[in-house]
Amino acid sequence: MLLQGNEAVAEGALRAGCRFFAGYPITPATEISEILSVRLPQVDGTFIQMEDEIASLGAVIGASLAGVKAMTATSGPGFSLMQENLGFAIIAEIPCVIVNVMRGGPSTGLPTFPAQGDVMQARWGTHGDHPIIVLSASTVRECYDMTIRAFNLSERFRIPVILLIDEVVAHMREKVVFFEDEKIEIFNRVKPTMPPEWYIPYEDTPSGVPPMANFGEGYRYHVTGLTHDIRGFPTSRPDEIGPFIARLHRKISSHFSEIQMAEFFLTEDAEMTIVAYGCVARSAKRAVIEAREKGYKVGLLKLLTLWPFMRNAIEKVLQTSKVLLVPEMNMGQISREVKRVNQGVAKVLTLNKVDGTIITPSEILSRMEEAL
């Protein structure tokens, strides 16, 4: 099947059980809205175009709280507007998915040109100390798979999950093969099974993720963006605030193995490893193949989970690699993380491009040859 990245996101969302979309038109993410405006009503779902991106994420959180899997899609300027309600979904622990098809910034920037400038905003865009899950994709098939994964992780950990793709991957059409007998795991939020009077909505559990009651199902409780106690009521007691914020972080930090995902390509004996994600990982793969043909021992670490940052994957390639090269379509957002994990063990090189054009395989290849 010939599919566009944005189409694959929409199809992946439907496959994951998404039945609510609220959004605001923005290039280069609009196709996701357009497709879901056609497809959702066919499956008794709901599509609504809101007055802005703030409202879009508000409606998405409301729908999720009422028990329907929900998402929105946007690009940089809209993602900036969403930061307020993103923080709400984090503190109130409401599952939802936000797709950000990155374009050049800052501000209105380059609406139709690709970039990877929102990596740090996705991590730290909303105020306050908080955990987050951010995924990426570099192929159309990955757009489909990672959208499903975004919903699964969101439902599993009661946290908004951001899928960061770039304009190249979103608008690219390529062949995607779906097998009829493919087993796709779909995870739905754990609901309370106890009688309502026993339900403590934000009580700690071994996993750190409390069961979630949907509105209207007999468990009347309070949901707030204020820091709250285990019953959901606002608190200003340090002995309640501390454990609550600690649990929010622990539910993610104690499940890295479930959340983190990367692809290792020819890294076993690599003396140099390229760390890349999104459309740049495609160019990097090509560059690795060409470099191998020339006899260089190089490999590629493709990050599919951007946040929480994959320390383990970097440490693994550091076992053989003396040089890490991090090509990115920004001024060096993931490379800073790589350097932080590297701690001086290997040489970390960057290759940054912010002129609205993609990083080509030959650019990566020549940067590699300089270093080898």
Add this chain to the structure above:
Amino acid sequence: MPEITKLIHHYLRHDKKFPHVWCPGCGIGIMLGALIRAIDRIGYEKDEVVLVSGIGCSGRLPVYVDFNTLHTTHGRALTFATGIKLAKPQLKVIVIMGDGDAVAIGGNHFIHAARRNIDVTAIILNNSIYGMTGGQSSPTTPYGMKSTTTVYSNIEHAFKISELAVTAGAVFVGRGTVYHAKLLDSLMEKAFLKQGFSVVEVISHCHTQYGRQNRLGSAVEMMKWQRDNAIPVEQSLKMKPEELEGKILIGVLVDRDLPIYQEEYEKIRERAKASAERG
């Protein structure tokens, strides 16, 4: 058990969250009373009611009431309510906002919720000031009045919330004051029963901030002002525009029938399914 005690026992989270955060003499309690009496008279089950609020003094209201309650971000309550209502239409969704919440930071959401005719009720407590943050001017602070950010004088002109709601397309708009508690009861009941976007504007006093800064006296004196300056809509029709200067019109400002978003969307689903079947 007296009737009032039964209501308190049944609807308030009396064992969990009291005492409340509001100042003694605040009008919010009267609004809350009217809300609960209206819900009780209609007979909604507590499980089917969702109470959504924004930020500010009014934003704290849902915490005290035993429904599905949601305290959202500043000005955004209607957007969350839209999502809830569309995802689960069988729920009765009521939104509580303040004047700053509804028509400053949330003004855009307010007019669009009205335009779409989403089936929710918006109750707006209008006390002409930002109370919780310490008495700054709001979009409903009258011209010439003082606040902590207009200490010389307010040079902006106030929004008329109810009239704005009528223009934006709300199907039911009523305005009352906390002095006219019985009227509030009936306006809320009518608004809840109305299909579509309904609005009840509740004129209240903030003697702690607005009253103090403008030397308007105690809560009682400010409520006397409400009594003396409120004109029922029917009576206003017989009055000249100059006689209505500075007065508050109370009662039902509009009650009309327009297509409701959810019903219209149901038709879209039918068309989408028919189109999918044709291929």
